[in-house]
Amino acid sequence: MSSLLQVYDLSKSYHVSQNIFSRKTIVALEPVSFSLEAHQTLAIVGEIGSGKSTLAKLLVGAETPSSGKIKLNGQTLQPGNFKQRCQHIRMIFQDSATTLNPSLTIRQLLDEPLYLNTDLNETERSELITATLKKVGLLAEHMNFYPHMFSGGQKQRISLARAIILQPQIIILDEALAALDPSLRSQMINLLLDLQQQMGLGFILISHNLGIVRHFSDTMMVLCNGQMVEMGNTHELLKAPKHKYTKKLIMSQRFQLANK
Secondary structure, three states: OOOOEEEEEEEEEEEEEOOOOOEEEEEEEEEEEEEEOOOOEEEEEOOOOOOHHHHHHHHHOOOOOOEEEEEEOOEEOOOOOHHHHHHHEEEEEOOHHHHOOOOOOHHHHHHHHHHHHOOOOHHHHHHHHHHHHHHOOOOHHHHHOOHHHOOHHHHHHHHHHHHHOOOOOEEEEEOOOOOOOHHHHHHHHHHHHHHHHHHOOEEEEEOOOHHHHHHHOOEEEEEEOOEEEEEEEHHHHHHOOOOHHHHHHHHHOHHHHHHO
16 A cells, blocks of 8 residues: 655755855755655654754645655645645644734634635535534634634644645644643644544654654654654654664653653
8 A cells, every 4th residue: 555645855955145156055955755654643853953844844835845756645746736735735833823814713714725725615615614623622603703712722723623624634733732731732632643543644743842752653753954864663763763863862852751
């Protein structure tokens, strides 16, 4: 059985002008290859500047790769086809407050991707919005509220509802659990795992917290200065890392790992 997502030699370089006579090439991500199965979670870890965000932007189509290709269900995703990416690969960020337009109701926030990407009529879109809100643990009447009327945990559930409403196959969680307190974080992880099983989702988790990574992911990729230095089963890699950079990351978060 083929993988849900297949990434081949994906890389990104930027050409920056130093002066009027010369340009400098900055390698943000060296060629990286990996695959992701349905119902599985891949964690991407590394310090700031390691290439995590660059890789995420390439996957969702916000950046054009310098080389490589991405396949979803065996079909190559074209770099310029953002609508195709939008339907299949969605992203949830750490600060939901900055990604939810305060001037729009929740109905409007959830209706926008449906209006732009589907042929559903207004009644069908409304029914799907109601069902999606219930799926993430919110009430149907919440669609008439504005973002400022919700708690941080509820806002993250709204972001999740917006991410799944197009029935995507992959969701990228960019530090999406970092701002939640331990109790809300546990609830959110359980909700994500339930949705993963129901919908066959593949998750890509970007996180600095190795405690969350250990609890939530199946496979772990370690990036350092734009290069993948190690990848493997999460629990095995955390227990017996081979690369010195991975060992450094684990030692720096030893207290977190012991107490999460």
